[in-house]
Amino acid sequence: MTAPAIERLPAGKFDAAVDGLAALLVDAVDSGASVGFLAPFDHRQAAAWWRAQAPAVAEGRLLVWTCRHDGAVAGTVSLALAGKPNARHRAEIVKLMVHRDARGRGLARALLATAERAALDAGAELLLLDTETGSTAEHVYLTGGWTRYGIVPDYAGSPDGTLRDCSFFFKRLDPE
Template sequence: MEVLAAERFGAAVPELAELLVDAVDTGASVGFLPPFTAVDAERWWRTLTADVSAGRVLVLLLRVEGRAVGTAQLRLAQLPNARHRAEVAKVLVHSSARRQGYGRALMDAVETAARNAGRHLLLLDTLSGSDAERLYARLGWTRAAEIPGYAAVPNGRLAATTIYYKDLGSDSLRRKA
């Protein structure tokens, strides 16, 4: 598992794009709808370059035998009253590598990266009823709310999203208040 340093992020964009295209092609609710090409995906990943370089977004990349099989983002909140939290986004495992523990490995690495960045409250949203939602529940995330009609899915209907959070247990920032 690698947290991509700014100087390695650009070189990894084609691998990240492949993961994103696979996710969209297999129906994941990750912000994009088919048709979605590698060019589209690379363009989107490159929009993160400044945030990755500034340390506002951490991009994790999981390779197995040299092949990218998963990625996740940790988006560090920047406002002064929010520096204890981060949003988890774009948790993607390639369809050929699912159900092998890589989702859990990514989430464990996300939690470690959050702790290393001084963040203890993590938030995410996911398609309600999805395999991803079941994974987050198994990993101890707390369901906060469901929002109906949140995002379009490939068949055009609007689907609900579920918001989860996880407190990693650090109270160091709370004591300063």
């Protein structure tokens, strides 16, 4: 498979991408990913959540990328830039998701690498994220140069409401 093109969604293209992003978010929740939502979770709810992110995208506080496969959004990642003056050196990786039909092809790693490069371009040399302990996503971070600095028991609920442990990670980026 050829590596899919990863595209940053500027404010002017964000609204047009909401439908595809919503479909991806629904797939993530339906497949059990702990991304902040409980089942049942439908397309309308997912689209509303993404639309609520539009002001942050327009202000440049949230950078969003997608990759497509066969015309559909196959994956996404977002980078939340810190707004506090004393935190401009750091950012947070949020909503790294790959459609269940596209997993195992390196899309998560490619999306993550894109966000890491963009963080450096934005002046952020320290990245943070959290993910469900023991998940496939955790494996991506553990093997991708991220450092787990703690596990909080029962931190977040899975889509069925079961409380799950959460691993917290950081990664220092080298501007060289």
